[in-house]
Amino acid sequence: MAVVxxxxxxxxxxxxxxxxxxxxxYSLVALGxxxxxxxxxxxxxxxxxxxxxxxxxxxLCRVNGVPYVPAALVALxxxxxFGLLVERFVVRPLYDAPRVTLLVATAGVALLSIGVAFWxxxxxxxxxxxxxxxxxxGSVLGILISWQRVLVVLVVVAVCLGLAAFFRTxxxxxxxxxxxxxxxxxxxxxxxxxxxxxxxxxxxLLGGAxxxxxxxxxxxxxxxxxxxFLIPAFTAAVIxxxxxxxxxxxxxxxxxxxxxxxxxxxxxxxxxxGGGAVVTFLLLxxxxxxxxxxxxxxx
Amino acid sequence: MRALPRxxxxxxxxxxxxxxxxxxxxxSVDLSLAPIYAVIGLSLNVLIGYAGTIxxxxxxxxxxxAFTAAFVVGQHGEPFLLGVxxxxxxxxxxxxxxxxxxxxIGGLYFALVTLAYGVLAQxxxxxxxxxxxxxxxxxxxxxVGYTAYYYVCLAFLVGVLYLDHRLRRSKAGxxxxxxxxxxxxxxxxxxxxxxxxxxxxxxxxxxxxIGGALLAHRDEVVDPSGFGFPLALLFxxxxxxxxxxxxxxxxxGSSLFALLKLLVEELPGxxxxxxxxxxxxxxxxxVVGSVLVRHTGRARVGGGVLAGVAVLVLSPLTVxxxxxxxxxxxxxxxxxxxGVIGPLLLLLVxxxxxxxxxQLVRPVQVWLAGGPMRWSAPxxxxxxxxxxxx
Numbered sequence: 267m268a269v270v271x272x273x274x275x276x277x278x279x280x281x282x283x284x285x286x287x288x289x290x291x292y293s294l295v296a297l298g299x300x301x302x303x304x305x306x307x308x309x310x311x312x313x314x315x316x317x318x319x320x321x322x323x324x325x326l327c328r329v330n331g332v333p334y335v336p337a338a339l340v341a342l343x344x345x346x347x348f349g350l351l352v353e354r355f356v357v358r359p360l361y362d363a364p365r366v367t368l369l370v371a372t373a374g375v376a377l378l379s380i381g382v383a384f385w386x387x388x389x390x391x392x393x394x395x396x397x398x399x400x401x402x403x404g405s406v407l408g409i410l411i412s413w414q415r416v417l418v419v420l421v422v423v424a425v426c427l428g429l430a431a432f433f434r435t436x437x438x439x440x441x442x443x444x445x446x447x448x449x450x451x452x453x454x455x456x457x458x459x460x461x462x463x464x465x466x467x468x469x470x471l472l473g474g475a476x477x478x479x480x481x482x483x484x485x486x487x488x489x490x491x492x493x494x495f496l497i498p499a500f501t502a503a504v505i506x507x508x509x510x511x512x513x514x515x516x517x518x519x520x521x522x523x524x525x526x527x528x529x530x531x532x533x534x535x536x537x538x539x540g541g542g543a544v545v546t547f548l549l550l551x552x553x554x555x556x557x558x559x560x561x562x563x564x565x
Numbered sequence: 566m567r568a569l570p571r572x573x574x575x576x577x578x579x580x581x582x583x584x585x586x587x588x589x590x591x592x593s594v595d596l597s598l599a600p601i602y603a604v605i606g607l608s609l610n611v612l613i614g615y616a617g618t619i620x621x622x623x624x625x626x627x628x629x630x631a632f633t634a635a636f637v638v639g640q641h642g643e644p645f646l647l648g649v650x651x652x653x654x655x656x657x658x659x660x661x662x663x664x665x666x667x668x669x670i671g672g673l674y675f676a677l678v679t680l681a682y683g684v685l686a687q688x689x690x691x692x693x694x695x696x697x698x699x700x701x702x703x704x705x706x707x708x709v710g711y712t713a714y715y716y717v718c719l720a721f722l723v724g725v726l727y728l729d730h731r732l733r734r735s736k737a738g739x740x741x742x743x744x745x746x747x748x749x750x751x752x753x754x755x756x757x758x759x760x761x762x763x764x765x766x767x768x769x770x771x772x773x774x775i776g777g778a779l780l781a782h783r784d785e786v787v788d789p790s791g792f793g794f795p796l797a798l799l800f801x802x803x804x805x806x807x808x809x810x811x812x813x814x815x816x817x818g819s820s821l822f823a824l825l826k827l828l829v830e831e832l833p834g835x836x837x838x839x840x841x842x843x844x845x846x847x848x849x850x851x852v853v854g855s856v857l858v859r860h861t862g863r864a865r866v867g868g869g870v871l872a873g874v875a876v877l878v879l880s881p882l883t884v885x886x887x888x889x890x891x892x893x894x895x896x897x898x899x900x901x902x903x904g905v906i907g908p909l910l911l912l913l914v915x916x917x918x919x920x921x922x923x924q925l926v927r928p929v930q931v932w933l934a935g936g937p938m939r940w941s942a943p944x945x946x947x948x949x950x951x952x953x954x955x
Contacts, residue, residue, distance in 0.1 A: 309673050359916045366619060367915055369673060370805060373621070374911040377798045381904025493794065497681050504677065540688030547685040551678050554670045 279407040281526035289522020290422040294476035295499035296514040298469035304445045305465040311373040316470045317477025317491035320345040349470020383488030391485025501550040507560020593711040599820035600718035606819035608772030614809035616765035617745035622683030628792035630777020635703035645708040649778040656774020657767040664766030691789035702788035705781040814923020825903040
């Protein structure tokens with residue numbers, strides 16, 4: 267609250283509001299990262315690429331005249347399919363491999379996906395139209411909000427509620443159990459590898475949703491989501507200690523506002539560009555060096 | 566007389582390396598990328614292979630070298646060699662600073678930090694106009710002609726190889742080995758973890774600085790947009806595919822990736838094969854088939870081969886079917902090929918061939934050194950990137 271008050275007094279409402287909403291997009295990717303990390307200890311460098319794949323699927327559907335909602339569903343299905351492929355052909359063969367190998371392997375998946383996207387497309391930017399054009403009525407702190415941003419907030423809230431509910435179901439409990447004690451979980455009869463499948467498809471769904479939500483804000487090309495979302499999302503997850511879902515959401519907002527402030531040029535001299543990247547790096551390195559367990563107690 | 570075949574093979578190798586500009590005339594610019602990438606691969610090998618820390622921001626290491634060289638030579642008109650020296654020194658210093666951070670943040674998390682560092686360098690550091698010329702790029706004039714520059718790069722590669730050899734054979738090399746295996750045990754034996762980790766980083770930064778400077782003078786214009794995240798991944802890729810801790814493997818792996826475009830363009834038939842699905846599909850089926858085989862299940866190898874043969878046999882039937890669609894599928898041009906083939910090779914190496922190219926060429930290496938030719942040389946079991954502390 268105090269931070270909000272300071273920013274409002276300093277005349278940074280724009281950065282605050284837009285930063286929080288952009289940050290919620292990071293949170294969505296970060297939630298996928300935390301989910302996968304909790305379940306299998308893997309740093310999934312292909313997480314943001316699920317979003318790019320979904321975006322390209324969406325673009326193809328829309329160009330061919332499919333209405334928004336079916337196109338979005340197809341895109342999400344494509345993202346989940348991609349996630350399942352990754353799980354089956356990369357993660358499962360490396361089930362017993364060290365986690366670093368998996369890190370490099372998922373990075374390889376991201377690179378492959380970008381390579382294939384370049385093969386079938388050119389580097390030129392594409393655009394998808396938002397679900398609803400224009401601005402929402404009313405304003406927050408005097409800042410106009412587009413419908414697309416409202417949608418981002420609504421989806422993140424829905425995802426949080428959905429995940430909270432999921433972890434109360436049997437399947438959700440199985441995921442938690444498998445993450446804490448894989449061997450014991452196997453012993454009580456829970457198929458740990460199927461849990462892995464569930465987790466990866468969920469993570470791909472979250473990544474895909476993040477891609478669809480972020481798509482209309484800027485033109486995108488191959489690897490767009492990896493370039494723009496991967497590091498902020500990891501920073502957000504690290505702020506939550508790589509284990510806390512609520513921490514990841516909070517972390518996303520912190521990164522989003524931090525980047526908006528950094529990019530607005532109030533932190534660096536005018537001759538130094540890239541304030542957003544500087545803030546992200548400082549946040550990431552700072553949290554890891556000073557408080558590696560994250561800002562939020564892991565649940 | 567027994568030495569004769571070895572001498573012939575060595576002479577052939579030397580002839581190919583030294584005579585490459587004559588073999589593919591007019592491509593010296595592309596050729597000189599091979600020794601440059603090899604230097605960068607050796608630099609990353611010091612971090613991943615020796616020190617056991619993964620770096621996903623190596624494009625920043627290289628970029629700092631490139632922009633330093635451009636600044637010293639292009640803006641201040643100093644000689645080329647001074648530019649390389651300053652680039653190497655600055656590369657070592659920035660790497661050592663990052664190494665200080667690595668001492669505190671270990672394993673997977675450090676990989677994240679290096680990733681963010683790379684983006685920071687590209688977005689911010691390389692965009693400072695006074696130092697780097699901003700988006701327009703910095704000029705770095707090439708000191709000699711294209712072909713001569715290839716030999717200059719080769720000379721630097723030989724120097725770096727020698728330094729790497731000395732590092733491995735010295736007390737520092739053994740200390741890094743011990744620290745990688747188990748930092749606590751090493752420390753209890755009196756190995757100074759701080760000093761040797763920093764040394765490892767400094768050497769990696771030194772090599773990367775040299776590589777960056779050479780790259781800058783090869784391209785003649787250094788531009789921040791050339792140092793993105795995919796480049797860092799490519800560096801990791803070529804080092805892992807080459808085979809960690811195998812100098813020969815890394816030189817070969819790096820050269821392969823550096824020359825991929827050239828190879829696709831110059832080798833007869835390759836470019837055509839990539840656009841011809843009836844040729845490419847069986848190969849893809851073979852690759853996928855062999856990936857599916859994790860624990861050398863021979864039945865499944867057979868399955869992969871069968872699938873390949875089946876596709877090949879059926880291709881007269883299937884090709885007309887896809888022919889109409891073929892026009893819609895863009896050709897896999899040399900530029901696009903490396904983006905697809907590279908990661909596939911990486912995944913293949915990680916799941917199937919942990920030792921990389923280095924392991925493949927090991928028997929030949931042993932034989933060249935005067936040993937017996939044994940194709941069943943002990944294989945690397947564990948994927949070698951596992952050495953990273955995590």
